[in-house]
Structures are given as C-alpha cells and as structure tokens.
Amino acid sequence: MARDTRQRILDCSLAMFNAQGEPTVTTNHIADELEISPGNLYYHFRNKDDIIEQLFTRYEARMDEALAPPDGRLPGLEDIWLQLHLVFECIWDYRFLYRDLLEILSRNRRLRIRFARILKRADDRAHAVMRGLSQADVIRAAPAEIDAAATNLLVLATFWLNYAAIRGDRDEQKAIRDGIVQVMMLLSPFLRDAERVHLNRLTRAYTD
Amino acid sequence: MARDTRQRILDCSLAMFNAQGEPTVTTNHIADELEISPGNLYYHFRNKDDIIEQLFTRYEARMDEALAPPDGRLPGLEDIWLQLHLVFECIWDYRFLYRDLLEILSRNRRLRIRFARILKRADDRAHAVMRGLSQADVIRAAPAEIDAAATNLLVLATFWLNYAAIRGDRDEQKAIRDGIVQVMMLLSPFLRDAERVHLNRLTRAYTD
DNA sequence: GTCTATAAATGGATAGAC
DNA sequence: GTCTATCCATTTATAGAC
Numbered sequence: 524m525a526r527d528t529r530q531r532i533l534d535c536s537l538a539m540f541n542a543q544g545e546p547t548v549t550t551n552h553i554a555d556e557l558e559i560s561p562g563n564l565y566y567h568f569r570n571k572d573d574i575i576e577q578l579f580t581r582y583e584a585r586m587d588e589a590l591a592p593p594d595g596r597l598p599g600l601e602d603i604w605l606q607l608h609l610v611f612e613c614i615w616d617y618r619f620l621y622r623d624l625l626e627i628l629s630r631n632r633r634l635r636i637r638f639a640r641i642l643k644r645a646d647d648r649a650h651a652v653m654r655g656l657s658q659a660d661v662i663r664a665a666p667a668e669i670d671a672a673a674t675n676l677l678v679l680a681t682f683w684l685n686y687a688a689i690r691g692d693r694d695e696q697k698a699i700r701d702g703i704v705q706v707m708m709l710l711s712p713f714l715r716d717a718e719r720v721h722l723n724r725l726t727r728a729y730t731d
Numbered sequence: 732m733a734r735d736t737r738q739r740i741l742d743c744s745l746a747m748f749n750a751q752g753e754p755t756v757t758t759n760h761i762a763d764e765l766e767i768s769p770g771n772l773y774y775h776f777r778n779k780d781d782i783i784e785q786l787f788t789r790y791e792a793r794m795d796e797a798l799a800p801p802d803g804r805l806p807g808l809e810d811i812w813l814q815l816h817l818v819f820e821c822i823w824d825y826r827f828l829y830r831d832l833l834e835i836l837s838r839n840r841r842l843r844i845r846f847a848r849i850l851k852r853a854d855d856r857a858h859a860v861m862r863g864l865s866q867a868d869v870i871r872a873a874p875a876e877i878d879a880a881a882t883n884l885l886v887l888a889t890f891w892l893n894y895a896a897i898r899g900d901r902d903e904q905k906a907i908r909d910g911i912v913q914v915m916m917l918l919s920p921f922l923r924d925a926e927r928v929h930l931n932r933l934t935r936a937y938t939d
Numbered sequence: 940g941t942c943t944a945t946a947a948a949t950g951g952a953t954a955g956a957c
Numbered sequence: 958g959t960c961t962a963t964c965c966a967t968t969t970a971t972a973g974a975c
Contacts, residue, residue: 528940546754546834549968563968569953625830625893626754638897664920667931671916678913679883681897682890685833688887689846705886708879712872712920723875736958757950768960773952775958 529567531557536574540619545575545627567686572631579634582617586641589613590648597655600710600722604654607703610645610680615699618684642677649673662713662714679706704730741766741789744782748827750928753783753835755771780839787842790825794849797821798856805863808918808930814860815911818853818888823907826892857881870921880917887914912938 536558539548550571554561568574589609593602614621628635653669656662664672683702692698704726711722743765747756750788758779762769776782801810836843860935861877864870872880891910900906912934919930 544834544837550970551968560942561969562943562971566940570969622833623831625896626752626834628897629752635897639899642897665931667935668919669915671913673921674913675883675887675917677888678890678894681894682886686886686889688833689836689850691847692905705879705882708876709883711876711879723873727875758952759950769951770953771959771962774953 528559528563532559532564532567533574533577537578537617538624540575540578541617545619545623550574561671575627576634578617579620579637582613582620583637583641585613585616586610587644590641590644592648592651597659598652599662600656600659600718602709603652603710604707606705607680607706611683611699611702614680614684621681621684622688624681642681646673647677647681649717656710656713661715661718662710663715664713668713672713675709676706679709689729700729736767736771740767740772740775741782741785745786745825745827748783748786749825750914753827753831754890758782763900783835784839784842786794786825787828787845790821791823791845791849794818795852798849798852800856800859805825805867806860807867808864808869808915808926811860811918812911812915814855815888815914819891819907819910822888822892830896832889850889853885854881857884864918864921869923869926870918871923872921876921880921883917886916887917908937 532553536548536553539553544651550564551561553574554564557564558574568577589606589612592598598606609648620627624638628638650669650673653662653664653672657664657669679702684698687698687701692701707722707726711719714722740761744756744761746762747761759769762772765772776785777916797814797820800806801814807816813860828835832846836846858877858881861870861872861880865872865877887910891913892906895906895909898911915930915934919927922930
C-alpha cells in the first residue's frame with residue numbers, strides 16, 4: 524500500500540492542480556480529498572514542491588516522447604498534425620504547469636532548467652520539421668523566417684490553453700483542436716497555392 | 732497628503748508586483764516598503780484586490796489609447812511598427828498582470844470581463860490592419876488566414892514577455908524589441924517578394 | 940504507514956487611540 | 958490620515974502515539 528498511497532497522492536494532486544490551479548490547492552486540500560491525514564502526506568513527500576517535482580518528472584518523460592521524431596523518413600504535413608496532437612494532449616494533461624508557469628518556475632531552479640531543456644528540444648524539433656518541409660519544397664521560407672515561425676510555434680503551444688481559458692472557451696476537446704489548427708495555419712502562408720487552399724479546407728473541416 | 736499616499740501606494744504596488752510577481756507581494760510588504768502602517772494601507776484600500784483593480788483601471792486607459800487607430804488614412808507597415816511599440820510598452824509597464832494572468836482573472840469576475848473587452852478590441856484592431864494591408868495589396872491573405880494571423884498576434888503580444896522570461900532573457904528593452912520583431916515576422920510570409928526581403932532586412936537591423 | 944495533535948509562521952484585516 | 962496592537966484564518970510542517 525505504500526507505493527499505492529504515494530501514487531494516489533500524485534494522481535489526486537495532478538487532478539486538483541489542473542482543476543483549480545496549483546496556487547489554490549494546499550497540501551491539506553489534497554489530504555482532505557484523499558481522506559488521509561496531512562501527516563501521512565508529509566510522510567510520502569517533503570513538501571508541496573516535492574509533489575510538483577515528481578509530477579514534472581512524469582510530464583517530462585511524456586513530452587520527451589511526444590517530441591521524438593516519428594521515424595527515419597522526412598515528415599509531411601500529416602505527420603506534423605499527428606505530432607501536434609501528442610504535444611497538445613501532453614500539455615492538456617499537465618496544464619497546471621502552464622497555467623502558472625512563471626510562478627512555478629520562479630520558485631524552483633531545478634524545474635527552470637528542466638523546462639528550458641524541453642523548450643530547447645521543441646525548438647530543435649520545430650526547426651527540423653520546417654527545414655524538412657523547405658527542402659521537400661512544400662514551403663518556401665528564408666532561414667530567418669524559419670527561426671521566427673519556430674519561435675512562434677513554441678509560444679502558441681506553450682500558452683494556447685491559457686489563451687483559450689481567457690477567451691472563455693468551455694469545450695476542452697475543441698480548445699485542443701483549435702490550438703492545433705492555429706499552429707497549422709501558421710504554416711499556411713508559407714505553402715504554395717495548391718497546398719495552401721488544401722490546408723485551409725482541411726482546417727475548416729477540422730474546426731466545425 | 733491623502734491623495735498623495737493613495738497614489739504612492741498604487742505606484743509602489745505596481746513596482747513591486749512587476750519586480751517580484753503579484754502573488755508574492757503582500758499588503759504588509761507594500762506597507763513596509765513605503766514605511767507606512769498596514770492599517771494606513773487599509774484605510775485607503777479595502778484589500779489587495781482593490782489595489783489591483785485600481786491599477787487595472789490605469790492599465791485599461793493606457794491600452795485603450797495604444798489600440799486606437801492612428802488617424803483617418805490606412806496604415807502602412809511603419810504605422811504597425813509604431814503601434815506595436817505602444818502596445819508592448821504598455822504590457823511591459825503592467826507586466827505583473829500578464830505574468831499571472833489566469834490566476835488574477837480567476838479571482839475577480841469584473842477584471843475578467845474588462846480584460847476580455849480589451850482582447851476583443853485588440854482583435855478588431857488586428858483584423859482592421861490586416862484587411863487594410865490586404866486591400867492595399869501589400870499582403871495576400873484569405874479571410875481564414877487573416878483570422879488565424881490576428882489570433883496569433885494576440886497570443887504573441889499577450890504572452891511574449893512570459894516567454895522571454897522563461898528563456899532567461901535579461902535585457903528588458905531587447906525583450907520588447909524581439910517581441911515586436913516576432914509579430915512583424917508573422918506578416919512576412921504574406922508579403923510579396925520585394926517587401927518580404929525588405930522586411931527581413933529591417934528586422935535584422937532592428938534586432939542587432 | 941498512518942493517525943492525532945499541535946507548533947510555528949504568515950497573511951489578511953480591523954478596532955481604537957492619537 | 959495615520960499608527961499600534963491585535964485577531965482570525967490559513968498553511969506548512971513536525972512530534973509522537975498506534
């Protein structure tokens with residue numbers, strides 16, 4: 524049961540953080556929800572930040588997987604679609620991190636470094652994909668434009684859920700889909716005319 | 732001196748919120764910093780949220796001004812540049828709002844509504860500018876692409892400073908300039924070849 | 940491993956004197 | 958308008974029994 528309680532605390536914390544925001548959920552709230560004592564919680568974790576760090580480890584592994592290149596061949600537009608799905612769903616499952624990103628990272632140097640590493644990986648991946656599309660002549664983009672688009676992609680992915688929440692979007696699944704479409708539409712003006720029209724049709728079908 | 736103390740509290744709060752983040756600055760901290768008593772602070776403001784709301788009023792007026800259309804004529808690329816300056820500098824001066832945007836808005840329904848209004852205004856403005864460029868044949872963009880680009884612009888402007896902070900950018904002035912360039916580069920692929928090269932040269936000169 | 944009880948510290952807020 | 962003193966509620970964290 525030892526391992527079990529530890530896992531239950533992590534699962535419950537994640538659910539509560541995501542639902543109510545990390546700052547408003549205290550260790551007592553978590554213990555209450557699980558119907559265990561605060562002392563028990565502190566037997567398993569040094570403090571709240573310890574819980575967050577363990578959750579971050581889960582998140583990190585998941586995101587590393589989502590950011591891995593699919594396989595050997597160069598990716599086309601459909602592969603990008605799929606990979607964006609993996610990334611956005613990971614972000615959704617750990618959205619409490621993104622909701623109060625600066626506040627959480629400012630309190631913990633280790634997480635700051637680990638998050639920066641993930642951002643770097645995502646940036647590399649975005650560059651690789653853009654360069655791939657450019658070499659395959661699917662898009663036409665200067666190096667500086669690729670840099671800008673990659674950065675733009677990172678900002679969109681990182682903060683899209685926050686933006687959707689501020690707008691008051693209710694439907695969660697739709698928010699994720701909208702985020703993916705938003706990133707795809709980022710590529711639209713780089714495409715040649717035929718693909719450009721094609722993508723616009725696809726995204727419209729996807730959004731409705 | 733009554734009005735004076737009230738203003739000093741607001742000024743000091745803004746500076747401390749921006750420097751340390753709103754969640755970590757308590758009413759006691761503010762009173763300490765000003766070398767007044769907590770009781771005095773509570774004479775002038777009902778609570779911390781009251782202070783934030785007053786600061787928001789200042790912010791709101793400033794942003795409304797920054798978002799106003801320059802004048803009668805249709806704006807060119809240079810006017811956009813200027814307007815982005817006004818917007819980003821407003822965001823910078825009230826960056827504490829953006830740092831913990833969801834947390835702050837989740838606690839206060841009135842601010843949520845007021846912020847949504849500003850976002851709407853910004854969206855309208857972005858659309859108007861994009862349509863203007865399109866009609867003047869400076870850019871080539873389908874309606875769906877204009878929608879996506881306007882949304883993209885809003886997300887970039889809203890969260891750019893957060894992104895810069897996570898990356899570890901130190902130089903504040905440069906972070907603002909980078910944000911403006913990032914938005915301008917968003918337009919790049921929509922431009923015709925001559926202007927596209929021109930913009931890439933401009934942004935490079937601006938960034939170095 | 941888990942509980943009860945509680946310490947220690949902090950933050951928000953008010954009463955009443957000056 | 959401003960200060961001192963203080964209260965209440967909350968949160969983190971630990972000690973010690975079972």
